[in-house]
Amino acid sequence: MSIISTSRLVLRSWNPDDAAPLFAIYSDPEVTRHIPHVHLKDLDAARAKVREMMDLERKNGCTLWAVMREEELIGVCGFRTPDELGFAFRRDAWGNGYAQEAAIACIAWAARRGVRRILASVRPENAGSRRVLDRLGFTDTGKRSEDGLWCIYERLTASAAL
Numbered sequence: 613m614s615i616i617s618t619s620r621l622v623l624r625s626w627n628p629d630d631a632a633p634l635f636a637i638y639s640d641p642e643v644t645r646h647i648p649h650v651h652l653k654d655l656d657a658a659r660a661k662v663r664e665m666m667d668l669e670r671k672n673g674c675t676l677w678a679v680m681r682e683e684e685l686i687g688v689c690g691f692r693t694p695d696e697l698g699f700a701f702r703r704d705a706w707g708n709g710y711a712q713e714a715a716i717a718c719i720a721w722a723a724r725r726g727v728r729r730i731l732a733s734v735r736p737e738n739a740g741s742r743r744v745l746d747r748l749g750f751t752d753t754g755k756r757s758e759d760g761l762w763c764i765y766e767r768l769t770a771s772a773a774l
């Protein structure tokens with residue numbers, strides 16, 4: 613099911629056929645360098661990840677959706693919980709503004725549902741992701757995750773338009 617459309621992208625729910633294209637994204641060590649917990653080592657793990665994304669949407673009404681450029685799955689973007697933004701794109705899709713475009717639409721989606729504050733966790737050494745968050749108007753709260761590895765960024769959905 614299609615959830616969000618932007619000028620170049622559609623964010624949609626997952627289906628079991630997405631395991632192979634998801635594997636192409638999350639098996640790339642460059643993509644998972646700063647998000648090692650999502651690294652996939654084989655197609656079975658990708659199938660399990662797709663099921664997890666589907667379960668999440670059933671449970672929470674949101675997930676890290678499949679990002680489609682026409683018929684091609686090029687990334688994931690959305691919410692693990694209704695106020696926690698995440699994104700990752702296949703390496704050959706980087707540098708085209710897709711993360712920003714998808715995330716802006718996700719923030720608007722959350723705002724329409726009454727979410728007032730969105731969080732994002734990022735490792736301090738993940739310069740690319742921190743830059744995307746800066747451009748989206750997130751600020752570093754100065755807080756860290758319990759394990760100390762992740763910086764917590766936040767953005768009020770009512771803050772200045774993007």
Ligand SMILES: CC(C)(COP(=O)(O)OP(=O)(O)OC[C@H]1O[C@@H](n2cnc3c(N)ncnc32)[C@H](O)[C@@H]1OP(=O)(O)O)[C@@H](O)C(=O)NCCC(=O)NCCS
Pocket residue numbers: 642643644646647699700701702705706707708709710711712713733734735738739740741743744747
């Ligand atoms: C981080 C990531 C999602 C960025 O995707 P993208 O589609 O290339 O980002 P965009 O093209 O929308 O870039 C938005 C801004 O961030 C900047 N940016 C993106 N990647 C960057 C990098 N590696 N270093 C510095 N700046 C970067 C862009 O130049 C752009 O800034 P500008 O508008 O001033 O030019 C992508 O590199 C990725 O998938 N990384 C691996 C997964 C990951 O780390 N996810 C985040 C977990 S917290």
